[in-house]
Amino acid sequence: MCNTRCLLWIGGGILAAWLVMALCAPFAPYDPFEESLTTARRLPPSWEHPFGTDRHGRDVFSRVLWGSHISLITVVIVAGTAFPFGFVLGMLAGYYGGWFDHILMALTDLFLAFPKLLFAMALTAVLGRSLSHIIIAMICVSWPGYARLSRAETLHLRHVPVIEAARALGASDARILGTHISPMCFPLMLARLSSNIGSILLTVAGLNFLGFGVQLPTPEWGFMVSDGREDFFAGYWWIAGFPALAIGLMATGWNVFGEALRDYLEK
Helix, strand or coil: CCCCHHHHHHHHHHHHHHHHHHHHHHHCCCCCCCCCCCCCCCCCCCCCCCCCCCCCCEEHHHHHHHHHHHHHHHEEEEEEHHHHHHHHHHHHHHHHHHHHHHHHHHHHHHHCCHHHHHHHHHHHHHCCCCHHHHHHHHHHHHHHHHHHHHHHHHHHHHHHHHHHHHHCCCCCCCHHHHHEEEEEEEHHHHHHHHHHHHHHHHHHHHHHCCCCCCCCCCCCHHHHHHHHHHHHCCCCHHHHHHHHHHHHHHHHHHHHHHHHHHHHHHC
């Protein structure tokens, strides 16, 4: 069996492959956006087209590369916004308590009462169907989990001897939060973030699959699976199969990496 360090390497390797794919997207061998008038449609995988072509004659390999670029940017924006927002709000609520804590917890309970995908679908339907609106919806449904965890950790830490000693020495609340509580909370929050990114990736792909996000000819993985599902049942499995494989591998990589990172930090 693989130990924690081995799982970290496996998960990290998958994530490194995703990063390389995203960086190589501008150098894709074919134009992933425009229909090809010279390439035969629905060609099976070959040396010329490693992932075959779709119903419009577009190279699936080039579209998967560009899909990795779009998915990575989406995940980075969602995680990079929801994580610090929820982290800071939860830490403030746990440290100060009172009315702010009650309002924040009532708000997080409201968001967490519904499944993420369902809530994100409702928000996207109200805002309009586009990738930018999916990003906004995902930020709205992602921050409450970080806020609750940050609050719980702060409630535990604010009465530990180190914090009490700093308070007795006259340290300000800002200094206590910034130099004592937040560094002690951060490892657990980071592990939670790593585990949640796989869920963010799957939810974004699911929303695009259902038609709430990008439109043709944007090469987003979830939308590519949706666009090729009819061809899949007709025997052209590669059109939807390779984007689906990319989603599964990257979500698995983040889950493995996040769980291994949590185990490693708890030692």
